[in-house]
Amino acid sequence: MRFSSYQTEGYYDELFDPDGRPRPHARLLVETIEKLSEGHLLRYKHAAERLLLEMGITFNVYGDSAGAERIFPFDLVPRIISAADWDHIERGLKQRIHTLNAFIDDIYHDQNILKDGVIPAEVVLSASSYRRQCQGLKPPWGVWCHVTGTDLVRDRDGQYYVLEDNLRVPSGVSYVLENREVLKRIFPGVFEGLPVRPVNEYPSQLLETLESLAPAGTDSPCVVLLTPGIYNSAYFEHSFLAQQMGIQLVEGRDLVVANGEVFMRTTKGLERVHVIYRRVDDDFLDPEVFRNDSLLGVPGLMAAYREGRVSLANAPGNGVADDKVIYAYVPEMIRYYDGSDPILPNVPTYLCWRDTDRCHVLANLEKLVVKSANESGGYGMLVGPHSTAAQREEFAAKIQTNPRNFIAQPTLGLSRVPTIIDDHFEGRHVDLRPYVLCGREIYVLPGGLTRVAMRKGSLVVNSSQGGGSKDTWVLAHDLEEPTA
């Protein structure tokens, strides 16, 4: 397979410059792929798909027939990030996570940022992810976002923007690790000569972060991962991470609160639990405090948490900073708490609760992307340029009924990466979700998940909407330009 007929079509391409020449960091990769004899790459592709199926790396699709599992499509052509770009991203992410933690801690304590009028109080207190029950809580180190999966996108100008923060229960990191394993097994030659940074230290880093949260005085803390169970779309990831960290994977029914402490039910009786990496939403944690119709939760869990007898990661209530309206204020927050300008800018965002913004949004629906403040997974979203008149009318009505719940952003020309389509390469739009761990220190996993919108022209990369993924390479140092 050759790149000779590959077109960048005016988008920022991660591997090729606008004149169709490989970028310096991609030159070796392009050579390696072009050196393969005809048909090889497609054979690798089928081998990779078979391997994913045999390894059972699948996800469940909601609303599909019972038990339907699919593999998450994996494209063999990696996305490469230069060392210089990564340095910029990493600094930007650390600044942002630091700020978001400061903001959440402030909101659940003194609310100085509201008193100082930097963000209107009603915007924060009306967020459906704001949890009154968390007021006054003091999680260890004042950290509320232990695991974050920030979504970054690159526009036509090549600039990185933050699209979403994903603070609650971000998923996808297992695919980062498995994609790398699959590529190493199927096509090891592709790594040759390139200083690609490894990703497999993530489980140890995560375990260290979780152990650092243990209640004071605990010698060897018992850390568990709480999953909603095997029918959850991210179940593979839950079991994978538990296995990699060597910790117990528990469901709500395995846990019980007694004498203000949390225990798990074992074959030899009850065993104390100190730290819970919970992969269930706030609403399903504790029926005594949140949704009382939930069967998944553990009654009494929040009381034990409030007393500091157990730690929860991520901290309940942190979703307040994940609201897409509050997202728009993050640059202000960075200036307020950090005293510096944001290193990674936001995508310009119109807030429909502001009259002028709403008028602009309603008049320009066919150009904008409209999102609900609290949905994820590509649901509750209108991509203006790809929408029908009926869909626009439906969204206009929704916006007018509940303006607080909607934001709009310009349609970005997301960057692209060459992707195997049938028997040739075509450009497909991608985003990037790096993973950030925050305990006493902040750790950023080099790279992250590159999601690909597999359908031609599509900008929606979510797995639930037919997206795929790529291995993401961060180079340890940038390669010299070859001298002519």
Add this chain to the structure above:
Amino acid sequence: MMLHSKPLLSRVADSVYWLSRYIERAENVARFIDVNHNLMLDLPHDFTGQWQPIIDTTGDRAIFLERYGTATRRNVVHFLAFDPEYRNSIYSCLVAARENARSVRETISSEMWEQINSLYLLITEERRKPVPENLPAFCHAVRMGCHLFSGLSHGTMSHNEAWQFIALARRLERADKTTRLLDVKYFILLPSPTDVGTPYDDIQWAAVLKSVSGFEMYRKKFGRISPDRIIEFLVLDNDFPRSVRYCIGLADQALHAITGTPRGEFSCASEQKLGMLRSELDYTRVEAILSSGLHEFFDALQTKMNKIDECVFGDFFAQRPVGARAGVGR
């Protein structure tokens, strides 16, 4: 006591126990079909009614009759191998084993998970075909796949508490299947002790032994085919891995490894019942079993094994109220 080992969740113990039983069950069913298919090719046409007995060994005759009526080869193979509505079909067993494995993927090794997953892919592919292209090859693939799973569990997973539950389940399931097979076959082949039988009896008895992979090992030990020696071999032999006594002995060993109680003592109901059954089998003779009635013996054996299974559930898997201690290890 297993020091430094992580505690095992009751739910996880329950799941590994069942995943192991289902894999063993699938292997047994595949072997029964395979041997019976092979036997039919050796017998004259008037013996073609011989598909009914393997339905009887499952104990689910009524379900079969209601759904399929006559026991033709096609009906029986579909029922036992592919029927998703029948919970003991190979298909249902492998699906259930995989569901259980999925929920304990972090407890078992990746190799074990991948092996269960490839068995699942095998059966789902085969099921899409209107009729199996090559029945013996399919049965062989299922059997080898199940053996590979138990080999992998032996070689890639720590022999910790969860592993002991896998071992316990495999032996209880295996003892159950051997018992059922003998109970049905003995009475078909030997309606009364004075019957002379047909010239095909040797072939049929050999098939019984092959159904539990025991033909060659029996030959080495006893040589001539004799129904009483076959019973002795499959119930009381001390070395053959599918004899009831051998399975119960290993199950007993696994249960003691789980509780940490020395053998010969007990700390919970399942341990007591299993120990009693073990010593009964250790200290009896085949003549005593035969003279007191083989069918009665098998019936009692089934009842005891069902009771043990119930006690294992109560002792280790059941959700106990907070405050109640587990009945184990003290």
